[in-house]
Amino acid sequence: MLQRKAMKQLEFWRAHKAKQAMLVDGARQVGKTHLVRTFGKANYNHTIEINFIDNEDARDAIDAAHNANDVFFAISAYANDDLIAGETLIFLDEIQACRDIVTKIKFLVDRFSGYDFILSGSLLGVDLKSVRSVPVGYLDSITMFPLDFEEYCWANKVQPAVFDEVRSAFAQRRPVNDAVHRRLAGLFHEYLIVGGMPQAVENFVQEHNIQSLRMYQQNIIDRYREDIAQYADGVERVRAIRRIYDLIPAQLNQQNKRFKVASVTAGARYVRYQEEFLWLTDAGVALPVYNVDEPRYPLMLAQKSNLFKLFANDVGLLTCMCGMDVVRDMLRDRTDVNYGALYENAVAQELIAHGVTPYYFKNNAIGELDFLMESSRGVVVPIEVKSGKTYNRHSALNRALATPNYGMERGVVLAETNVQVQERIDYLPVYMVAVLDRETVVLQGM
Template sequence: MLKRKAMQKLEFWKSHKGKQAMLVDGARQVGKSTLIGEFGRTHYRHMARIDFIDSPQARAAVDATNTADDLFLAISAYSNDELVPGETLVFLDEIQACSDVVTKVKFLVERYPEYDFVLSGSLLGVEITSIESVPVGYLDSFTMYPLDFEEYCWAAGVPSNVIEEVRNAYQERRAVNEAVHRRMTDLFHDYLLTGGMPDPVNVFLEQHNIQALRNRQRAIINRYREDISKYADSVTQARMIRRIFDLLPSELNQQNKRFRVTSLGKGARMDRSEDGFLWLVDAGVALPVYNVDEPRYPLMMSMKSRLFKLFLNDVGLLTCMCGMDVARDLLNDRTDINYGALYENVVAQELAAHGFSSYYFKNNAIGELDFVVEHPRGRVTPIEVKSGKSYKRHSAMSKALSIANYGMDRGIVLAETNVQVGDSIDYLPVYMMSQLQYDE
């Protein structure tokens, strides 16, 4: 069982909930069912699980219920364990196949407060339109992502004192111990290959076999394509969404990494294609990073929703879609290749996992900032991501920091370097993205 930070969220919910069920959403294969199963086995004497995809009979029985008692009886009938008051977690999985249960959970938690209810599913952002009424006040929720880099380090057996050294160096803005720095850099390069999907990570750490890793990653990619065909509104929409999905690697390889609608074909227009982009975002498959007119708090006020970069939800899937040559080059530590797209994808998914809403800024007079993020107290931080040796060339960041109206005190450059502190810019090793926290 991989150690996941999301376990703490479930444990906090169990200790502090009132009459609330918990909903865990996220893309396919990020480890939701495994995590909840482990949570149930660890914290309860009984766990009644129903998978609404594996059990169409249970789905039909739940759909047919009209009262809380009938619903609870239907769950009891198809449960794989005894339901004992005060000792049981009721785990309703793959709820996108039975969306009515989200509406009905309010009546369950009111009528049966002696039981705990956790719901989970994928593609909920796509399927949520079929849910008549989300029970506000009766349903807590959080989104689960692939393993972030720190979780990958846990899986790779990195000792806690090594991770603590990285954390202390980040907080103190000092160089990381050189042996630790080399180890973490090597792990980061491995992470570019594996990404954070639990099944591929397990296979790689157990076998160290690139072919086996790629087979597991291709299986996930193929499942995403199958989901597009199954859940898209029409054949035409499915074809467009698959086209966008397949183009993600080549679009990220462009110099500005912004997705060009013209890549979809002659005559393609944003007003016709926007639903396809949003579908991938709502399904958790893609991560959008929107453009802002000004890198000034609050960033949402200057966001331009039709200018964006579209990253994949997992860098391992991205390198898989790029082909085996990329994997071989990473394994051979080739330094003459531009891995900018891979590095930026890692940072985008790390920021999302840590609770940030990410933006980018581009201005003809200033240049482009790869990422701009804000913290709860209104502080805005520009972030540049450099995969090469010329990481101290950042004219856009220097210009942006010099404009008082933007209110940005310091910037961060993530690169293949140890910690260096400048007058207004911190140069951090790219693996130190794991330390960026929304509430700091």
């Protein structure tokens, strides 16, 4: 059974909630339903689960309900377990098919406070825009992502003491124990191929079969493309969204990795396809990293919404989309292949899963900085990602650190190396992104 960090968030909600339901959202296939089922089994004597796609009758009954009593009556009519106050979790899944339940949940938790309610679904960033009223104060939420690298290591039986060593090495800016370093570097290279989609991870851990892995990954990619056809409006819009999604690997393979809107249709401008890009990001299947005018705090004020890199939500899916030859090249450890897009994708999704909003910066005077993040005390930290052996070449990073107006104290290079500290730059093994977030950066003196 896969361990997920989101379980602790659900346990905290159960222990500290007042009258709040919980909304678990995230892209399709990231493990939301399995997480809630596991949580229910561990913490309640009874769990009622209603899936609004599988159970259309229950959906229609709740849609027709006029008040909290009617909604609860409908739930009780389709319950698959006993409803006992103080002992029961009510889990309403695939709520994008029954959008009014989000509005009605306020009245449910008010009227039936003896029960705990969890809502979940996919494409909520797309579908919940049309909900009449999201009940502020009555609905907590967490967003799930594919397994991050630490969760992937847990799936591979890596013990907690291993990441204790990584965190200690990071805090002290010393090399990671050599055995730990070699183990995690190998797993990170594997993670670039497998990614973090739970079914794909479980299958690969059990079988170590690349062909079987690719079948799982391709099924998820196909399902995402089907979702575009099902939930996006209009034939032309569906075609454009699919085109953008399919172009992610090719665009990331470009030298500057910025998504060029003209690749969608000759001569196209961002304003024409803005909604299509937003559909993919709202659905959680693509991760945008926006450019900023200058790398100064606060980064959000310098964001340029029409310039961005578009990453896949899972590096394993990106590798699958790149084709089997890339997988074979990685397994043969070819050194003449550019893996930069895969490394950057893994770093982007890791930072986002840790609650970081990454940006990037590029101008003619400085060059390009792969990522920028803000520490919790308002310091901008530049991050360079290097997939090759020449990781100590970073002229853009040097120029940015030498610009007093930017206020950058130190820079980070994530690379195929153990920890090294040189003047104002920390060279970290790329897997160490697993312990990097807005708080840990501050704790390490940045």
